[in-house]
Amino acid sequence: MKQSFIILSLLLCCFFYTIPVKAQKKDFSNCTQAGCHHVKVQYENVHSPVEDGCESCHQIGAKDHPVKKKDAVKLVESVPELCQQCHDIPMSGKSIHPPTKSGECLNCHNPHGSDNESLLIDDAGTLCATCHDSYVTREFVHGPVAGGMCTGCHNPHASEYAKLLSRTGQDVCLFCHTAKKDIQSKASVHEPFVEGCMDCHTPHNSNIKYLLVTDVPQLCYECHQTVEVALANKSEVHGPFQEGGKCYLCHNAHVSDFSPLLQMEEKQLCFQCHNKKIKKDGRTIRDIEQDVNANFVHAPVANDGCSACHAAHTPNNYFLLSSAFPAGSYTEGKVENFAHCFDCHDSALMEQAETTSATGFRNGNRNLHYVHVTREKARNCTTCHRTHGSKYEHLIADKVPFGNWEMPMKFTVTASGGSCLTGCHQELGYNR
Numbered sequence: 001m002k003q004s005f006i007i008l009s010l011l012l013c014c015f016f017y018t019i020p021v022k023a024q025k026k027d028f029s030n031c032t033q034a035g036c037h038h039v040k041v042q043y044e045n046v047h048s049p050v051e052d053g054c055e056s057c058h059q060i061g062a063k064d065h066p067v068k069k070k071d072a073v074k075l076v077e078s079v080p081e082l083c084q085q086c087h088d089i090p091m092s093g094k095s096i097h098p099p100t101k102s103g104e105c106l107n108c109h110n111p112h113g114s115d116n117e118s119l120l121i122d123d124a125g126t127l128c129a130t131c132h133d134s135y136v137t138r139e140f141v142h143g144p145v146a147g148g149m150c151t152g153c154h155n156p157h158a159s160e161y162a163k164l165l166s167r168t169g170q171d172v173c174l175f176c177h178t179a180k181k182d183i184q185s186k187a188s189v190h191e192p193f194v195e196g197c198m199d200c201h202t203p204h205n206s207n208i209k210y211l212l213v214t215d216v217p218q219l220c221y222e223c224h225q226t227v228e229v230a231l232a233n234k235s236e237v238h239g240p241f242q243e244g245g246k247c248y249l250c251h252n253a254h255v256s257d258f259s260p261l262l263q264m265e266e267k268q269l270c271f272q273c274h275n276k277k278i279k280k281d282g283r284t285i286r287d288i289e290q291d292v293n294a295n296f297v298h299a300p301v302a303n304d305g306c307s308a309c310h311a312a313h314t315p316n317n318y319f320l321l322s323s324a325f326p327a328g329s330y331t332e333g334k335v336e337n338f339a340h341c342f343d344c345h346d347s348a349l350m351e352q353a354e355t356t357s358a359t360g361f362r363n364g365n366r367n368l369h370y371v372h373v374t375r376e377k378a379r380n381c382t383t384c385h386r387t388h389g390s391k392y393e394h395l396i397a398d399k400v401p402f403g404n405w406e407m408p409m410k411f412t413v414t415a416s417g418g419s420c421l422t423g424c425h426q427e428l429g430y431n432r
Contacts, residue, residue, distance in 0.1 A: 043113030049086070050112050057082060057111070080105050093158040095165075100157040108156070124148045138205040144176075145204050152176075153203065169196040173203075186255035188262075192223075193254045200253070217245025227313050238313055238320055239273065239280070250312065266305040267292070285319075286388075294389035300344065301388050309340065309387075326380050329402070333378030341381055350374050360394075363417070363430040384409065396420075 031037045031054045041050060049056035059074045075082055080103040091100060099107045108127060109119045116123050125148020144152045153172050154164040165172050174180055192199035200219060201211045208215050221228035240249045250269060251261045262269055274288040292301055300308035310320045318327040325340040335347050348358035349369045361368045372379045385395045396411045402423060410421040419429035
């Protein structure tokens with residue numbers, strides 16, 4: 001009796017054990033509810049074939065399943081061909097993502113579900129950083145990189161553009177930086193800006209502000225090498241260069257209405273600094289804006305602006321003049337020492353002792369320029385003249401520095417000449 005009871009119990013156990021296994025084998029859409037694969041659907045985003053039934057992707061062998069055995073459950077087709085049955089994944093182009101090229105979809109995607117978009121196994125930024133970890137380690141990080149929005153610029157699978165970009169290099173940038181898009185028709189456009197932003201900027205991160213690939217001025221010198229050479233060899237250097245090569249104080253890096261890429265109209269730009277006296281390196285630079293607004297303005301300044309006489313970067317001449325001109329009150333009376341003035345003026349005014357045409361500063365035909373300038377200790381032009389503008393005709397100065405003394409000129413104009421009463425001599429006049 002006891003033996004019969006044991007046999008009956010064993011038969012009942014076998015019977016009840018086989019019922020749920022057979023039900024699971026028959027209803028493959030119920031795999032996630034059978035207490036085995038429920039974790040496959042506990043995500044915010046579930047792969048649609050999972051909801052349709054596991055047989056969409058898996059071959060479930062009735063003999064081996066659910067026994068844990070290698071290859072008991074096989075895919076109906078290999079990856080990536082299986083994925084491509086539903087997903088039109090680009091597999092060709094100028095650049096192909098290595099995981100795509102090798103068909104390793106599961107390196108990036110969870111085939112059942114994910115809490116991330118596109119079934120990614122991690123958020124996009126973290127996932128990309130597992131291979132591209134150098135892109136988030138510097139002081140300044142591009143906004144899309146910092147936000148993990150790599151696909152804002154790159155296609156994740158393949159692209160017709162280099163580096164998996166979604167557009168051409170410049171168009172990728174202009175997609176967000178729309179303010180730059182409509183300005184390439186400006187009067188002055190920086191050539192690298194036309195060709196692409198990556199000549200000057202790194203797209204991911206940098207230790208330099210504005211994501212520059214190299215700090216200014218070295219970045220500028222990569223193209224503007226003549227300026228760098230001039231800086232090394234010249235004694236006269238414009239203030240912004242002395243302060244560390246701050247090219248952006250005068251130039252716009254992208255485009256401008258004013259050539260060459262000036263921040264504003266030339267004179268207005270210069271007067272951002274030269275609207276007051278500047279004391280530097282033992283000398284004083286006058287308030288140039290005040291002179292330019294005087295009654296009489298030097299013609300090149302009035303007609304052509306500052307660049308008519310001055311070079312903006314590094315000429316080896318006094319006060320950044322484009323050709324030779326003496327410093328101080330005195331020099332040797334040679335034409336070559338005044339080359340800058342003779343770019344416009346007739347050198348005969350200091351070469352001819354007598355003339356009736358070379359200058360108006362003469363007593364009869366006696367050339368008074370010749371008297372003042374042609375000697376071993378010749379007067380500089382600036383001893384008597386303002387170079388930018390003056391309240392007197394012929395740009396005669398009202399006063400000039402003589403040591404620590406501002407010496408008055410007391411110049412008077414007459415119909416056929418004039419007179420002056422300076423600290424150099426008694427009142428003297430001339431009559432043409």
